[in-house]
Amino acid sequence: MRTLADGGVEVVFANAGTTEMHMVGAMDAVPNLRGVLTLFEGVATGAADGYARIAGKPAATMLHLGPGFAYGLTNLHNSRRANSPVVSIVGDHPTYHNVYDSPLTSDIAALGGWLRGSVRRPENAAGTGTDAAATLAAAVEPPGQVATVIVPADASWNDGGVVGTPAAGKPPQPVTQDVIARIADVLRSGEPTALIIGGPAVREAGLCAASRIGAATGARVLQELYSNRLEHGADLPTFPRLSFFPDQTIKQLAGVKHVITAGAKEPVAFFAYPDVPSCLVPEGAQSHALAETGQDAAAALVQLADLLAPDTSADVDTPQRPTMPSGPLTLKSWTEVVGALLPERAIIIDETVSSGTALPAATAGAPRHDVLMQCGGAMGDGLPLAVGAAVAAPDRPVVALVADGCAMYTLTALWTQAREQLNITNVILNNHAYGILRAEWGYFTRSPGPGDPNANPLFDLAHPTIDYVKLAQGFGIPASLATTAEELAEQFSRAIAEPGPHLIQAVIPTVT
Amino acid sequence: MRTLADGGVEVVFANAGTTEMHMVGAMDAVPNLRGVLTLFEGVATGAADGYARIAGKPAATMLHLGPGFAYGLTNLHNSRRANSPVVSIVGDHPTYHNVYDSPLTSDIAALGGWLRGSVRRPENAAGTGTDAAATLAAAVEPPGQVATVIVPADASWNDGGVVGTPAAGKPPQPVTQDVIARIADVLRSGEPTALIIGGPAVREAGLCAASRIGAATGARVLQELYSNRLEHGADLPTFPRLSFFPDQTIKQLAGVKHVITAGAKEPVAFFAYPDVPSCLVPEGAQSHALAETGQDAAAALVQLADLLAPDTSADVDTPQRPTMPSGPLTLKSWTEVVGALLPERAIIIDETVSSGTALPAATAGAPRHDVLMQCGGAMGDGLPLAVGAAVAAPDRPVVALVADGCAMYTLTALWTQAREQLNITNVILNNHAYGILRAEWGYFTRSPGPGDPNANPLFDLAHPTIDYVKLAQGFGIPASLATTAEELAEQFSRAIAEPGPHLIQAVIPTVT
Structure with missing residues (x-):
């Protein structure tokens, strides 16, 4: 717990049980570590996701063995897709106990693996600090992931724990000048182009840069369907979002010869439907990634805008607010x-x-x-x-x-x-x-x-x-x-x- | 859906989504198949467990891709431990769509594997009936399990489905006469013995047989801690349950030289604790399985009772009910x-x-x-x-x-x-x-x-x-x-x- 606190974790969203007792106790030995009780694990994991997105800091969850972890998995899936840095702490029986297959025993690592993030399991007290530090490092490495540390109860209750040293957080990888120059050429070509922004590119810097690029080059700027943290409102540019329904997205992208993505993935259908393509990049169009997930998409957009649109300013929303409506509520x-x-x-x-x-x-x-x-x-x-x-x-x-x-x-x-x-x-x-x-x-x-x-x-x-x-x-x-x-x-x-x-x-x- | 209905499935506890649309539609083409809507997958899976235990028939759940399945996993874990026959139907994207990694995509088979039961995934419409039949057969094979069939959406929506032929249900395996004779010798030895009954042995036949065995041989009869379906009340024998706390269980088994299990597992600590053994069979005592999980434990107990206690009758509870209490509620x-x-x-x-x-x-x-x-x-x-x-x-x-x-x-x-x-x-x-x-x-x-x-x-x-x-x-x-x-x-x-x-x-x- 001290390793995590040293590494910037401040809040543990918890639904703990017997196997986590000593970790719960340990939280009280560490200053500035706050436990927040949830009555269901899906609340703990979703809360960690929301915390990480707003705090810009890693969140932790503490869940009870495989079945408690399982209740929390769905919102960890959502966290994974949001690239939220979450340290998922799961208590387990001691290894010597698991061989007896008592009722709560299960393959916790298999559940951790389902999240496609780092999964560690210290075998003893001496290893917990190191594994906590490695788990935290995995969680915060750009673009952020759900990293799981499975802590056997005896690794908690035995003496001999050693506080680990959290690695310093890494910044997102910069996009190379070559890539920026190549994308600039695409945008200068005059061919119909869609620029799809997402992830870290839908905050002020990225939004303004994308707006300038669109204004200067005629590129159609679109936002990904779901954003982990969108900055929105007065004084910011807004763009249409890609549709949930693929036939609508196909219309949004109709006629483009190039699809450029910045912090977003290539557009794909949310669900498959008979006779509807899964990949929504129009046939014959070329796909170009300005910034992959984990790269600094916003900075790349700013560089691109400075190159292509040095004298163009962003087209921001003026603070026009809706007139107050009346009568029975409608969808609008x-x-x-x-x-x-x-x-x-x-x-x-x-x-x-x-x-x-x-x-x-x-x-x-x-x-x-x-x-x-x-x-x-x-x-x-x-x-x-x-x-x-x-x-x-x-x-x-x-x-x-x-x-x-x-x-x-x-x-x-x-x-x-x-x-x-x-x-x-x-x-x-x-x-x-x-x-x-x-x-x-x-x-x-x-x-x-x-x-x-x-x-x-x-x-x-x-x-x-x-x-x-x-x-x-x-x-x-x-x-x-x-x-x-x-x-x-x-x-x-x-x-x-x-x-x-x-x-x-x-x-x-x-x-x- | 027709394959499942032909095999005895009558109820589908569902929280379906887009990938299950065609299966939902298909339910309406099959007579006597009833959908029961739940608002959370953990309710669907727990309900299937309860249904299977009381109906003595397989139950089905229908859940939405990996994240929906994940919400339902915890109570499927409980079902697995209860040996309830449950057909877990999980819709998935078509295989051709999954390569695009759209937001709900995940490794559903990994979650199915966590439940340690059968996991199948038909690749096309032609294979769905066969896989449904095999999944149902796996679910109902004694002692019962959670068996998963992952159905890609195109296997649902394409034509060409072939109704499968559900295999006839198998009875539980009988215990051999050799084993019964060997256990009878243990019980005749006069050495202190505990008989732990569970699973199918805690219903009338098993309870009465265990009571007769206890009365005739002096064996200490105990019930497992958690039973999937215990028959209880007037005119039935009752036995102490093993404790949740291992120190109590150690007292319950103190002094015995033999532990015989019938439909129950060897007693193990629910949780591990420092300096407390995980296996609660007393040191030096021998452990004997009269009936393993999946065997006909009740019939074996009846045979054993007929051998050891032909003239002894079961010690049943007379219908003494508590006097109605008064005042503020207490734990009693x-x-x-x-x-x-x-x-x-x-x-x-x-x-x-x-x-x-x-x-x-x-x-x-x-x-x-x-x-x-x-x-x-x-x-x-x-x-x-x-x-x-x-x-x-x-x-x-x-x-x-x-x-x-x-x-x-x-x-x-x-x-x-x-x-x-x-x-x-x-x-x-x-x-x-x-x-x-x-x-x-x-x-x-x-x-x-x-x-x-x-x-x-x-x-x-x-x-x-x-x-x-x-x-x-x-x-x-x-x-x-x-x-x-x-x-x-x-x-x-x-x-x-x-x-x-x-x-x-x-x-x-x-x-x-």
Whole structure:
């Protein structure tokens, strides 16, 4: 624990058990190490993700053997896709005990391996510090990863631990001048070009540079679908996001001869569909990586902009905010309320799925804010991301915009929000359905329709309806129901103004 | 889907997504296949476990790619340890799509492998029926396992599927006469012997045979700690359970020269502790397996009893029920209320952890009932087990006794209980703590005490307190708070008498 603290870890999101007892005890021997209890491992892991993204520092999770780790894996998958630096600490039985296959025994390393990050397991107390240091180094090496250290209980309880020496963090690798020159030539060619920015390139420096490049060369600038931390709002350029649906993305990229990526991956279909390509780079177009994951995409864009557009300035959003809407909430009006009232320095958690299409436009004129999205496609990251973001930045208002289906995977995040009295305004977008799945039914023309006896109910959240107000109150969070724009506006303003967490159940129509 | 239905699968506990769309659609083409929606995969998998145990039939789950499977893994671990036959269906991208590493892509087979069961992945539509049949056969082969079939979306949506032929179920392997004769000799030796029964041997036939053996030979009969389906109550013999704490188990087995297991594994410590052995067979004692997992332990016990105790009858509990207690609930009195009021043909789900020590004695005189325990040691199985048991036996009252910490992992099981209007009386044992972890603090004498700034809060559920009544109401379940035995009795009786689910928050003291 001291090794991790020396290396910059300040918070451990934990759901510990018997095998972690001595590590829990050790936390109290280390100054400045704060344990945050979660009631479900998926909350701990999602919170670590949110913390790492906002703090810009490694987060730690502490989970209980293979089964506890398994509960937390899904949001670690989301963390992995967000390139968040997370040290995943998993307690295990001693090796001599595992041979007896007691009930909680399992192959923990196999679960760690599923995350494609570093997996270590010290065999004794003497090795724990070294392995902790190596795990932390792996976690923070650009672009960031989930690195797992499996700690046998006897390595915890025996004497002889040696504090490890965390390696100094490495900066992201610079892009070579050759690559920048080659991409500049592509952009000068005059051929239709799309520039897709993502990862570290969707913050101020990268956004402004991309805007200048687009203005000077005519390149179509697009944002990746999901960003781990997007800077957004007034005084920043905004770009269209790639679509979730591949037929839309195909339209977005139609006619281009070159696709340049900076901090983003080549565009691929989120899901496969019959007769739809997986790779969405148009046929015949060339693909060029300005900056791969782990490279300094923002700096590369700035260099490219200075080369191509020395005299062009970025096209920024002027602070036009939506007019306050009225009447029953619509898919558009709820976003206008948020856009009109978003406070200074907010952090938006966007797990709106099918209900948030109008959000980027509605918030483009709001005061500058960060937007954290769930990057791995696995639902249930929103409420935990809010926990982590609020722990990392207690002085900033966190606005968690979470679709009703998503909120159900990790609902107990609300308890941790209440316990830690985090400044989070949770807005549950309540359309009583897995709206995205209803949309997918329409997409699959060869599928049966939604009137079928099994299929239709499996996308339905209306029978019975879920009362998110009562659920929030059950966890100690003040909550209210909004069905009109006026109600949402009043409740949102109040929630932002009062300290601690709040929840608003915003009833909206489903996509059709 | 037709292959599975032909092989006896009737219910699919599902949280499906885009990659499972065509399988969801296919369910509607197959008569008698019922989809049950859960809002979190851990509920689906725990429900499948409960269903399989009570129905004595294979259950199926349908989950969404690796991240959905990951959310469900923990309760599949519990299922694996319970030897429940579960067909785990996981949708995947087509193979041609996975090479593009879109956000939800992962190594699903690695997760399936973690469960140590069969893992198959048909490559095309033509192979799905065969793989479904093989997966089902693996799931139901005694003793039962979690068998996974990963179905690429194009294997679902392409034409050319061929219905597979499910193999006929195999009976458990009989124990040979040689083994029975050898164990009979041990029992006739007059040396102190413990007979540990578990798995299929803790139902009527095995319990009665074990009782006769104990009475005739003086062997000390003990039950394994966690049983997948224990028959209990009036007119059945009851035996002490092995302890969770190894020092207690060591006392239970002190002095024996032979340990005979029947359907149970050799006793091992649940957790390791400094200076405590992992294997709890006393030093110098011999260990003998009458029946290994997958063998017909109950039949072997009956044969053994007929050999050793032809004229001895089983020592059954007479229907003595507890006197109704009064006053504030205690760790004993809550169990007496349940024991006094348990209806005919009940199914008890026992996830009471540190709060249920008095339960077996209090229910020994109640009408005969089944008790399902969580066998893998991973918390959060209770509420989902109740869902599955109630779906399997809609005409039987299900009583879910769940510790407050456990309820938080899979809380949304309550919504599925409400949606399906299942006859479940949920009693949340609310001691505002991870009581078992407080107990473990005391066990580790080398650990720091509970006054520490991080350690103590990490076992505490009182700040803020959780209002389970509001939570249940939020999911559409009538709920009430009981702080006295009188209140619990009145509310329990009413909940049992009314159809559909109910929840009682029973406030009890924590173990100290």
